[in-house]
Amino acid sequence: MKNIKLFLLAFALLWGALACADAGDDEYYYEDEAPAEETYSDPEESVATEEDMPEDVVSEDVVEGAVCIDVTGQIMQTLEDGGASTEEYADESVTVFEETPLVTYEVSGDQIANPSLEDVPAELEEQQSDEVTQEQIWEYYAALIPADRRNNIVQYSIFTDGVDNTLAMVSQTTTDPYTWALQVDIADTANYYSLTYTLIHEYGHLLTLGPDQVTPSEAVFNDPENVDILNEEANACPDYFPGEGCSMPDSYINAFYNEFWTEIADENMEISYEEDPDVNQELLTAFYEKYQDQFVTEYAATNPEEDITESWTFFVLNDKPAGDSIAEQKVLFFYNYPELVELRSVILSNLCTAFPK
Ligand SMILES: [Zn+2]
Numbered sequence: 001m002k003n004i005k006l007f008l009l010a011f012a013l014l015w016g017a018l019a020c021a022d023a024g025d026d027e028y029y030y031e032d033e034a035p036a037e038e039t040y041s042d043p044e045e046s047v048a049t050e051e052d053m054p055e056d057v058v059s060e061d062v063v064e065g066a067v068c069i070d071v072t073g074q075i076m077q078t079l080e081d082g083g084a085s086t087e088e089y090a091d092e093s094v095t096v097f098e099e100t101p102l103v104t105y106e107v108s109g110d111q112i113a114n115p116s117l118e119d120v121p122a123e124l125e126e127q128q129s130d131e132v133t134q135e136q137i138w139e140y141y142a143a144l145i146p147a148d149r150r151n152n153i154v155q156y157s158i159f160t161d162g163v164d165n166t167l168a169m170v171s172q173t174t175t176d177p178y179t180w181a182l183q184v185d186i187a188d189t190a191n192y193y194s195l196t197y198t199l200i201h202e203y204g205h206l207l208t209l210g211p212d213q214v215t216p217s218e219a220v221f222n223d224p225e226n227v228d229i230l231n232e233e234a235n236a237c238p239d240y241f242p243g244e245g246c247s248m249p250d251s252y253i254n255a256f257y258n259e260f261w262t263e264i265a266d267e268n269m270e271i272s273y274e275e276d277p278d279v280n281q282e283l284l285t286a287f288y289e290k291y292q293d294q295f296v297t298e299y300a301a302t303n304p305e306e307d308i309t310e311s312w313t314f315f316v317l318n319d320k321p322a323g324d325s326i327a328e329q330k331v332l333f334f335y336n337y338p339e340l341v342e343l344r345s346v347i348l349s350n351l352c353t354a355f356p357k
Contacts, residue, residue, distance in 0.1 A: 097161050144347055162187055168198045172216065177211070177244070184198075213251040216244055216245045220243075240258075256330070260329075311334070
């Protein structure tokens with residue numbers, strides 16, 4: 001992409017790789033937050049065992065189809081109840097922490113091990129030591145996403161910025177651009193309807209930005225704050241350049257960009273130059289409202305990476321749409337790929353089994 005601009009690239013350096021789910025439209029998090037005393041157990045009790053999980057997470061007597069329809073319907077309803085506006089999330093009555101890393105696990109297959117604890121303020125020690133919740137979230141993610149589809153996830157981290165704000169992220173690890181880390185805000189995991197949406201969204205980033213889709217740029221990875229290098233790499237890329245590297249010609253993100261973004265990319269990019277976050281959000285909301293029929297959610301209008309990921313999440317969780325709007329056509333986009341249709345049904349089947357009763 002030749003026209004990629006400096007600020008976007010700088011922005012991408014700071015934020016783009018942290019492909020995240022934003023809680024801007026999720027008012028329900030406030031309602032569903034459990035009191036801390038109920039949510040977090042004592043450290044001494046916090047070792048999850050295999051025996052702990054099945055009762056909580058697996059139900060054997062589900063009627064698959066019915067449960068799936070019910071659960072996916074509830075997930076979408078939960079999203080809708082939150083509304084599509086990002087204006088309301090700055091609720092001043094809610095304490096917002098700075099984003100604070102708590103613990104990082106190594107991932108090997110379905111297992112997580114060797115938790116590495118950060119120094120944290122005393123008020124975050126309970127969340128940090130809540131291994132039961134941390135393991136439950138991982139096991140739920142591992143139950144949803146087939147193992148062979150997430151083998152480049154080598155780290156699983158827990159952080160918090162308080163309720164809402166950032167729900168989860170995926171990013172390249174700091175040591176190897178071919179490996180990725182899943183990061184989850186433990187304060188936003190009590191509601192499994194929204195957690196499911198978030199985890200499928202985060203997987204969408206891995207699906208569309210992973211090394212088999214976007215060849216990682218070693219030069220950018222080794223010197224991530226060097227805007228000149230980033231621009232050189234972007235200019236040398238004949239296809240869409242999402243920040244991690246040059247997308248492959250037949251990658252999902254490149255196809256999606258070429259089909260849906262060529263007319264609106266410049267206008268969207270202009271917005272990314274705005275450094276004031278409030279003004280940036282206002283401009284983004286106006287952009288979304290102008291092109292509302294093109295996006296499945298307001299958050300999708302953020303950039304092509306969030307758009308393909310939100311559209312992916314709608315593809316997984318909704319019935320096949322008619323295609324009457326561009327937003328619906330973005331969902332239909334995924335039906336062009338038989339391997340993704342198959343993956344969708346595997347994830348839905350896993351969801352039926354793993355969703356807590
Ligand atoms: Zn995202």
